[in-house]
Amino acid sequence: MPSKQILVGIVGVGLVGSELVSQILSIPAARNPFKIVFLASSTKVLYAPVVDADPAKWKAALAASTEAVDLKALGGYLRTLVAQQQGQGEGVEGRAVIVDNTSAEGVAGMYAEWIGQGVSVVTPNKKGFSGDRGVWEGILRAAEGEGAGRWLNESTVGAGLPVVNTLREMVGSGDRVRKIEGVFSGTMSYIFNEWSGVPSGKGEGEGGGRKKFSDVVRVAREKGYTEPHPADDLNGADVARKLTILARTIGACAVGETAGVPVLGSYRDVQTQSLIPKALEGEGSGDVFVSRLGEFDEEFERLREEAEREGCVLRFVGVVDVENGVVKAGLEKYPVSHPFATSLGGSDNIIMFHTERYSPRPLIVQGAGAGAAVTAMGVLGDLLKLV
Numbered sequence: 001m002p003s004k005q006i007l008v009g010i011v012g013v014g015l016v017g018s019e020l021v022s023q024i025l026s027i028p029a030a031r032n033p034f035k036i037v038f039l040a041s042s043t044k045v046l047y048a049p050v051v052d053a054d055p056a057k058w059k060a061a062l063a064a065s066t067e068a069v070d071l072k073a074l075g076g077y078l079r080t081l082v083a084q085q086q087g088q089g090e091g092v093e094g095r096a097v098i099v100d101n102t103s104a105e106g107v108a109g110m111y112a113e114w115i116g117q118g119v120s121v122v123t124p125n126k127k128g129f130s131g132d133r134g135v136w137e138g139i140l141r142a143a144e145g146e147g148a149g150r151w152l153n154e155s156t157v158g159a160g161l162p163v164v165n166t167l168r169e170m171v172g173s174g175d176r177v178r179k180i181e182g183v184f185s186g187t188m189s190y191i192f193n194e195w196s197g198v199p200s201g202k203g204e205g206e207g208g209g210r211k212k213f214s215d216v217v218r219v220a221r222e223k224g225y226t227e228p229h230p231a232d233d234l235n236g237a238d239v240a241r242k243l244t245i246l247a248r249t250i251g252a253c254a255v256g257e258t259a260g261v262p263v264l265g266s267y268r269d270v271q272t273q274s275l276i277p278k279a280l281e282g283e284g285s286g287d288v289f290v291s292r293l294g295e296f297d298e299e300f301e302r303l304r305e306e307a308e309r310e311g312c313v314l315r316f317v318g319v320v321d322v323e324n325g326v327v328k329a330g331l332e333k334y335p336v337s338h339p340f341a342t343s344l345g346g347s348d349n350i351i352m353f354h355t356e357r358y359s360p361r362p363l364i365v366q367g368a369g370a371g372a373a374v375t376a377m378g379v380l381g382d383l384l385k386l387v
């Protein structure tokens, strides 16, 4: 085992968090640069966990913990551990990291404080980078301070696909983005690939009938592609958040001119089309939402039929158009010969970077854009950048 491991605190051990723990443990102990020093759910924290390869064991230990989560205390806890590990006086920065695998605003609201304490933050949670501009600017300011921690958020866009770090390197090395466009939601991609496919059997349900929209949404949820509440995917907010993250990343990391890059107060400033039926707006329970969606299958069916009459399929796409100052997300029709119709499957995302250097042909990133394994991989990839 390396003599000085990076101390990792994990907040959120749902689908992605549990998979991350497994992936960290899969690195052989003799060269594992990470030591997990706490695990937290929404209610409990387990300090100094014995993290066995069998997740049932650490999950049971966490469930049995009597310690309530105090997000404010977590940064201080890590600082104390690093001091014990390194001897007083040495810096914390680079030696301790909190991984936020929740979708909680409250956890994201702690990043600036943790980073200011020298603790790095790695996360697939979009909230801190796409919500109110003040929170985002607080994170940037905190990271500029002396001895500050770093923040890495690759899995916030395209899950494990190299999107955010690619963009950071692109604009950080002086390239100028003209437009970023594509399919940014694994859930929406899965839904429309399955439900509005090219006519070759796709779009057909078991028994040869047409698939129902609500059934496909239910399966997307079962596969772990959706947000904790699937309405956050279907209302376009998840894509709007990703577009906000990309637009803000250009603004924050560019070394050159950033004139024209839209300045977004929050993801709410993105022109976004919601697919939520009026009657289900505000439904707080994800279970109720999914079970009632079937009441609206006929409405969705009309959309599909209209596209098919025009020889098209439906895809939910997003664009950050720097040249025209537009950021928008919505449902579009594409001819069945278009790459968005023919080349996407499963939860695939496709992201096209049109830049000064990548012109006239864009840089294209494509692959699974949701799911625990690929998302946790992106998180672990960011952790490895701290080593």
Ligand SMILES: NC(=O)C1=CN([C@@H]2O[C@H](COP(=O)(O)OP(=O)(O)OC[C@H]3O[C@@H](n4cnc5c(N)ncnc54)[C@H](OP(=O)(O)O)[C@@H]3O)[C@@H](O)[C@H]2O)C=CC1
Residues within 6 Å of the ligand: 011, 012, 013, 014, 015, 016, 017, 040, 041, 042, 043, 069, 101, 102, 103, 104, 106, 107, 124, 125, 126, 155, 156, 158, 159, 186, 224, 225, 226, 227, 228, 369, 370, 371, 372, 375
């Ligand atoms: N699933 C995917 O394909 C992808 C997910 N992401 C992002 O990854 C994050 C996690 O997603 P996923 O694992 O699917 O979601 P889950 O709902 O499976 O897990 C979220 C976990 O966060 C915990 N949690 C919620 N609030 C808090 C809190 N305030 N403090 C501590 N823990 C809390 C929950 O704990 P409890 O069990 O106690 O409620 C739950 O275990 C989200 O931000 C999502 O957007 C990003 C890319 C792809």
Ligand SMILES: N[C@@H](CC=O)C(=O)O
Residues within 6 Å of the ligand: 155, 156, 157, 158, 159, 184, 185, 186, 187, 188, 225, 226, 227, 233, 238, 369, 370, 371
């Ligand atoms: N719910 C999201 C998960 C990844 O960000 C999606 O479907 O893309």
Ligand code: NA
Residues within 6 Å of the ligand: 154, 155, 156, 157, 158, 159, 160, 161, 162, 163, 164, 378
């Ligand atoms: Na990514």
